[in-house]
Amino acid sequence: MTNKHKQGEAQEAWYRDPNEQTEADGSHVDRDPLTSRPRISALVLCLVAGLACLGLAALVWWAAVWTVPGQTYDDMALTNFRGFLDQAPLVKAYLGLFAMPYVTVVICVVLGLAALVVVLVRRRWWLLGQVAVYALVVYGAARMLKRFLPRPVLIHSQASTANSAPSGHTILALAVVLALLCVVPRVWRAPVALVGFAFDLSVGCSLVQGGWHRPSDVVMGVLIPVGLCLIALAVTRGTGMDVPGTRMSSASIQIVATLMLVAGFLGMLYACYVIWQVSPGLEIGARWAAYGVHCSAVILMASLLSLTLGLVLALRQITASPLTRMGLVGRPPAPPQND
Secondary structure, three states: OOHHHHHHHHHHHHHOOHHHOOOOOOHHHHHOHHHOOOOHHHHHHHHHHHHHHHHHHHHHHHHHHOOHHHHHHHHHHHHOHHHHHOOOHHHHHHHHHHOOOOHHHHHHHHHHHHHHHHHHHOOOHHHHHHHHHHHHHHHHHHHHHHHHOOOOOOOOOOOOOOOOOOOHHHHHHHHHHHHHHHHOOHHHHHHHHHHHHHHHHHHHHHHHHOOOOOHHHHHHHHHHHHHHHHHHHOOOOHHHOOOHHHOOOOHHHHHHHHHHHHHHHHHHHHHHHHHHHHHHHHHHOOHHHHHHHHHHHHHHHHHHHHHHHHHHHHHHHHHHOOOOOOOOOOOOOOOOOOO
16 A cells, blocks of 8 residues: 555545444544544533522522522512512513414424524434423423422412412523534524523513413522433433534633623622511511512513523533644645655
């Protein structure tokens, strides 16, 4: 075999997509395992963050359902939210669009079909399996939790005393956004996160406005799909990742994820401060606490959504596009040709 033929075979091996290699061909994997799997630290971070979100959802449910201040807060926010929105008639009219029958469901179906088309066109078969299992688990969790979670009556409630946690519409809306965020190429991840934030916040606020769900139901409806999505990202490998030759850092993801994380964290701190300020009024059901309850509820839902979407955006990027030690960013140079 001539030197030119050997160089040609070597060049083909460098260009070959590691996601399409057979088990017998492990040339890229032997050189750098990051071509076929994310860093172990990234997978561990996804798993820990996902479990933390699920644990926080359980804590929110306990605080909102099994304590008198928690039930008072939810009841006060739910029964007077329409009056609170009267101060912003344009916002109230906008949220009313999502209260119309099947509007949210239709948008979710469109987003879900878009995610399916994208993953099929990109031929990311491992990612397709991740998204399919994720969707089934999220659907099962939403149905089972709402059916079996108890809700003791601790206060004289103006709203219904039946359990409404977690919010199924919030879970559905956020789950399809997260699925789309995970399957789109790198350049579309940040825009999907921003559009998803606006859509999911609108759905959450409209549910409280319509009197269908308490703020804690919406908060749980955010934490549960995010936690399950991060756990799904913890098993990313192979065709669940970007092709090595297309991997690079993303300024849009870095900027958007950082802004969403910082804004979400600061907003949650402020919401907790407002809740602490009105907590004396919650104990006696004082009317003066209502405005603080409504403001903190909106800020809490928006901040938590921003924080969690920013977290998923950042962790999806580090699991999908780890920059390898060999610097496989773009097509590597071809070996020199002999004259």
